[in-house]
Amino acid sequence: MSNSKNPATKAKRYTITAALPYTNGPVHIGHLAGVYVPADIYARYLRLTGNDVIYICGSDEHGVPITIKAKKEGISPQDVVDKYHAIIKKSFQDFGISFDNYSRTSAKIHHKTASEFFRKLYDEGKFIEETSEQLYDEEANQFLADRFVVGTCPKCGNEESYGDQCEKCGTSHNATDLINPKSAITGNVPTKKMTKHWYLPLEKYEKWLREWIVEGHKNDWKSNVLGQVKSWLDDGLKPRAVTRDLDWGIPVPVENAEGKVLYVWFDAPIGYISSTKEWAAREGKDWEPYWKDKDTKLIHFIGKDNIVFHCIIFPAMLKAEGTYILPENVPANEFLNLEGNKISTSKNWAVWLHEYLEDFPNKQDVLRYALTANAPETKDNDFTWKDFQARNNNELVAIFGNFINRVVVLSEKYYNGIVPEPNEFSDIDNETLEKMHKFPSIIGNSIDRYRFREASQELLNLARLGNKYLADEEPWKMIKVDEKRVKTVMYIALQIASALSVLSEPFLPFTSEKLKKILNIGQYQEIATTQKNASRNDDSSVTSSAVEMVWNDVEDKDELLPPNHQIGKGELLFAKIEDEEIQAQLNRLEATKLTNEAENKITEPQKETIEFDDFTKLDIRVGTIIEAIKVPKTKKLLQLKVDVGIDVRTIVSGIAESFNAEDIIGQKVTVLINLAPRNLKGIDSMGMILMTNTPDGKLAFIEPENDSVANGEQIS
Structure with a gap:
């Protein structure tokens, strides 16, 4: 080892x-x-x-x-x-x-x-004190710092850059650097006004920063971090204001600094x-x-x-x-x-x-795992609810949870939950244990290098090792012909389960805690043993030696769970997530998307002006739908019978995607009745139902507010 x-x-x-x-x-x-x-x-x-x-x-x-x-x-x-x-x-x-x-x-x-901290740097002369012109909103009577002003980024051309940073290209700048700035408070074009601030002269630290980071950490810092730092340094650092004209924040702790606070960064x-x-x-x-x-x-x-x-x-x-x-x-x-x-x-x-915590109770570890397995460590990544479901069902449930469930169920079935005394180890037993002992170093090496996604998959590989071992040894078949061999197999499977209870803690802390309780490890040992004794029908008592485990024990100790150790009651570590749960989340996002589209929708401009006589030609009346059927072989069309007061007429309307035919019988509607007839799918349509759109993109009827308005009443 x-x-x-x-x-x-x-x-x-x-x-x-x-x-x-x-x-x-x-x-x-x-x-x-x-x-x-x-x-x-x-x-x-x-x-x-x-x-x-x-x-x-x-x-x-x-x-x-x-x-x-x-x-x-x-x-x-x-x-x-x-x-x-x-x-x-x-x-x-x-x-x-x-x-x-x-x-x-x-x-x-x-x-x-x-x-x-500020006062020490101030007293030691580390700041530059400077009075300069800054953007000012006359209407709001306020200087425009940081996100109080938006404009075009001078580096990438993003027209929605903030006054302190462009979120598109990541460039940090001063508000006065923006092109075409506008106040985020009033929308006005700002003026400039003199004000005093204190600056940290970053250019004095440029050489040192380059030596410390670009040279000193070129082999151990992530490439995305080094690249961004180098880009900043190559552009040349400038003095950075460390104070702001605001009324919310930490007051600048020097004389004659009323109305100024420390810059949030x-x-x-x-x-x-x-x-x-x-x-x-x-x-x-x-x-x-x-x-x-x-x-x-x-x-x-x-x-x-x-x-x-x-x-x-x-x-x-x-x-x-x-x-x-x-x-x-x-x-x-x-x-x-x-x-x-x-x-x-x-x-x-x-x-x-x-x-999420409300929608998926007791599933903290599922989200932790899904986010870690898909972590944006080197590039932007995409979270999808379908991937979240697959990570849970196909990995946590089917691999990790399945292994633990089989081990606990078989241990209870064959040995009443007591760790069996192993017999002679085979080559496959020794190989399996040797592989298990290596996982603390394998996973730890990935974590030490901040490769958490890689580390999470190595943890799952330990569960895969356990599943493969059980599948190859088939103790459920072996029990019929070689009970001694099954004791060894289950002993080794329980060692792997114990290793998982420890090594999973950084990634799946709630699962680790639950698994330790199942295995009767650490703080759960006395409770579980007492419960087991209470449930026994005979007068004998189950004893259990103290079992405490830390990370390196999995590598260093030959044995994690000793023979005759009593494990606790089994329970499922993970539950399958159903399609309906995922669809509910997708529906919520779709509703958000429709709301955003509605809020950002540009109102159609006014059409060309018409004369009053043109309007008077339109005969618009109140009517009631008395019959509705779907037009065969169409997605959108309903054939309606509408009572418009002077007669009952057939109208074909493209509203089938928003309404079911049976739901609109008796619906009050507004009808343009003197529109020239039009043949649609072999049906003569004798008018038009007037509709509008709801924020979620559905159609809505234009109807009189008062139900007593009779069919045939004109709208003018």
Whole structure:
């Protein structure tokens, strides 16, 4: 057996940060796939391998998106952040994201930490103070920072670029760089007005950043991160404003700075530090080694839109401050799309975490697995509900769950759930155990290199190993001819099941917990053994030796579950997801798409002007449908009998895709009765039913509001 250890033991401690989510909306699957699930896998893995780890996050509650949301909803920015902070924090907890601390940037400790950080750089002369012209909305009486202004990106030509960053090409810029800027508040073309701000001179750190990242990390940082950093450096860095003219945020802590706050991308990353301080105060620990000790590894998990802030601006801030360590790695992911389209908060094109947890109770691990197996690690990927269903049914249920179910059912059937004493191992037994012992290193090596998608598939390969072993050995047949051999087979199968209970924890924490309970491992041991004793009909008692397991035990220990160990009661780890459940999600997205199309629909322009005499030629009357049948061999046509007061006439109408014939008997309608007859599918149509469209694209009747209006009444 190999005695090699995973390289995760190299650092004395680890500080893991996950990008602070904006509290202008809930968390969606794009956030999870890009940041929080991979960071959680990494943190759980490091803990299981015996490392000193803190996993830090918190709500980002400042910045222009918050104030825009507040203006739209007619509430205060504090109301906005309180609402979404609660939703986000609970969603993370319910989903099993194992933060050691989840804070918020409105907390007093953060305001104090960010203010002190700024003040130190200010006192040491690290900023440039400059008065310059900035965009200003005269009607709103407000400077237009960041997302308060939109215009054409000077680099890629995107006409919807924000004032601080273009989301299409990723370029960061100042609001005054935009071409044809417009206020996002009023839509007005802004003027320019003089104002004073403080800037971090990034150009002074350009040479150092190139040496530290482009040269120093060219072999261990992801290519997408290195490429974006190099592009920024090649374009030449410029001074970056670290203050804004806003009334929401952390006040600039210097004299004569009234009405100014810290730029959100100055204060937000400091939130990692203040959250660590909050954790340390609660736990009675010293926070400084986690941020200032050279033996600590700092890892930032982010999406690709945050690369510039975490690889250029925040490191420059830390370098300027002088006492902090720098990130060891910034394994940024690309974007996750949804059913072929970019996820959009504003367009409600997303799968929201809190809604998923309601729609799929107790299926947190299914989403974790689907997002990890399809993670956008090197390129943008697409989430589809059909793939989600297939990952669950064909992999988690059919491979992982099937193996565990067979092992537990057979163990209960043959040995009353007691681990049997094995007999002599065959070559296939030894080979299978040897392969099992290698999986901690195989999976760990992938995690250490931030290849979480690869690691998740290696975990599934361990379950495949167990399934193949059982399929080849066929204990359900062997039991009839060689009971001694079956004991060995089931013993080995239970060792693989135990390995899965440990190695699955970073990826499938709820499943791992359930499996440990089934196998009567760790905290569940005493409970399960007591329950087993209580259920026995005789006076004998089942005993069970203490079984605790960590990651490296799977590699180092010859035996994970000892003979005579009593396992617990079996239960299914995963349940099949039916087509109806998936269709409900697709229907929700389709409704969202139709709503967006309706909101963005351009109203048809007015037709050419007609004379009053032209209008008076139209004879429009109220009628009632008294008969309706489908026109054979057509999709859209219904043949109607309509009472229009002066007669009952036949009208052929193309409304069959919106209405069933039997449902519209008795429907009041508006009819143009003096339209020239027209033959449709051999039927003479003697008029036209007037219709309009609903937001979801369906047809709707134009009918009188008052039911007492008689057939034949004219409309004028």
